[in-house]
Amino acid sequence: MNLLAIHFCIFVLLIDIIDSVELTFELPDNSKECFYQEVLKNRSAILEYQVITGGQYDVDVELLSPTKEIIYRQIKSQFDSHQFTAPKTGVYAACFSNEFSTFSHKLIYMDFSLTEEVNPLPGVDEHATVLTQMEQTAQEIHKSLNAILDYQTHHRLREAQGRKRGEDLNERVLWFSIIETSAMLIIAITTVIVLRSFFTEKRPSQMKYGRLDGR
Structure with missing residues (x-):
């Protein structure tokens, strides 16, 4: 039982490493970054992204085929997801551009992964017998863990975005309070x-001079 659990964990980790590119990166102003994922022919893949912080929370996105054909394009998009089926085997590129911005850095989350589920228990499909209760439970746990990871990722993104907006609002309120307090002090003085x-x-000397001037 312990050996099966260890194999299961290792296999899931290998799937995550090989079949997906998931990261959060900083995109400087006037720059462009591309990330690559190899996809087999007729294999389904999905690109998901969201701008967490920076500027107007927008970025230009392009998804390119191995022949540099544009599969998907969005201009100044805040978040989106695009699922596609690879017409041919090769390396597909997801490019993010911040070239339209002159001073705003962007923090972007991206997940470029294959959507087809891989059997978490290798060799199970080779058997003609019905799945045992333990094997069914393992598959259900695998699906539940994937769903939990997705929910946690989206919650972390919303939390990071909300925290950044809160920090920006706090900074604006602080500077407004400083300016308002300074203005009140100047007016009072x-x-x-x-x-x-x-x-x-x-x-008295001023009054004396005033009387002499009156004469």
Whole structure:
């Protein structure tokens, strides 16, 4: 039982490494980044992405075939997913461009993976017998773990995006408060100076000179 569990975990890890490219990367301004995934003919794959932080949360996206044909293109997109079936075997490229931005860096999440499920228990399909309860349970656990990973990823993305927006809002409120406080202090000091000038008593020497001038 323990040996089967170890083999199961190793196999799932190998599937994740070989059949998917999932990462979060920073895309500087005036730059373009491409990521590559080998897909066999008639194999289904999906590209999913989301801009987490930066600018207006938008990016240009292109999905290219091995012959450099454009399979999918979006201009200034915030998030999307595109599923396709490979017409031929080769290396497909997912390119993200921030060339339209002159100062905003972008933080982008991308998942470029094959969508067809691989049997988590190698050799099971070779048997003509019905799956045992343990094998069925293992397959259900495998599907549930994949669903949990997807949910966790999306929740982490929303959390990171919300945290970044909260930090930006906090910074704006801080600077607005500093400017407002400074303006109030300047107005208060100016008001005090003006009022003091109205109620300041004249010195005797000033009054004497005033009488002489009156004569």
